[in-house]
Amino acid sequence: MSDDSTPQRPFRDGPSHDALPPVAQHARQYETVRNAHETELIEDYVELIGDLLDHRGEARAADIANRMAVSQATVSKMIRRLNELGLVTSQPYRSLFLTDEGRKMAQTSRGRHDIVLHFLRALGVPDSTARIDAEGMEHHVSDETLAIMQRFTDEKDA
Amino acid sequence: MSDDSTPQRPFRDGPSHDALPPVAQHARQYETVRNAHETELIEDYVELIGDLLDHRGEARAADIANRMAVSQATVSKMIRRLNELGLVTSQPYRSLFLTDEGRKMAQTSRGRHDIVLHFLRALGVPDSTARIDAEGMEHHVSDETLAIMQRFTDEKDA
């Protein structure tokens, strides 16, 4: 079996690289990312539905499709999945509602999203860029880092 | 067609939410994330192959599989894709090499990755958490934000 166990550099005078992390730790990095990818789209849908309900009073599939820049068919299919996951309730051809679990997820996701967005702004990133970056970053920030971002923003805003 | 154009709150005394962004801007957020998802796995492979070549002198499929915590079959299939994309060269059953384009992508990705990782550490995030977060975040940080992170790290380290 291929070794890859004892970190060593064949050339002592090459450019100064950081050493590779141990295999187990390295593997955990990628696993964590793959896990995040499994839930992030779900979170974005639920969060958006919650926002639409809060701001508009209703969440219609057409609005979701427009905001996500995705076809109505894609939204319809995803709504079926959200239903199976117990996150939304919906009667055919009518507006959506979140279950208790869905509301909880929406709140959590919105919270993370806001912390990341406000952090980026506090760091000096212009709003429109901060919004774009936050949409992707939010799913990959650990609770630990999130707390640090929150603290940074609070101090900056004080 | 469903309106969703004039941002308005039905209840003036609800909890204070940020307003929804305009539809076009909101859509661009999600589009950008979808685009990043199309390239991020490729980037991770190429970056890892570059690291293995630098640190070990060779990049074997089994090592990639171990480090990514993925089956060898998955790696083999992905290598075919990287080949088709002109990022690696490989003879069957032998170690991998990067093309010029592959080396360029590896360098760019490694650069982004390091900036994000060093930024998180400068922010006070413990190393092992910073590594995990950086692995996911790196693909969603704009050049603009990256520059700001770089500056922050430099000042902190000075």
Add this chain to the structure above:
DNA sequence: CAACCAATTTAGCCTTGGCTAACAATGCGG
């Protein structure tokens, strides 16, 4: 140098998340 073991590849399967085209229901304007 034969045999075995590790590494690699291939085949075939699955889920997710996109799409288009065709069809069905809703709900208004007249």
Add this chain to the structure above:
DNA sequence: CCGCATTGTTAGCCAAGGCTAAATTGGTTG
């Protein structure tokens, strides 16, 4: 209350990225 535009659903397609099982190759060792 009818007709028609808008909205929502369904069917069927595709690519990406995982997996297991089986076949193949290559290297090492007795």
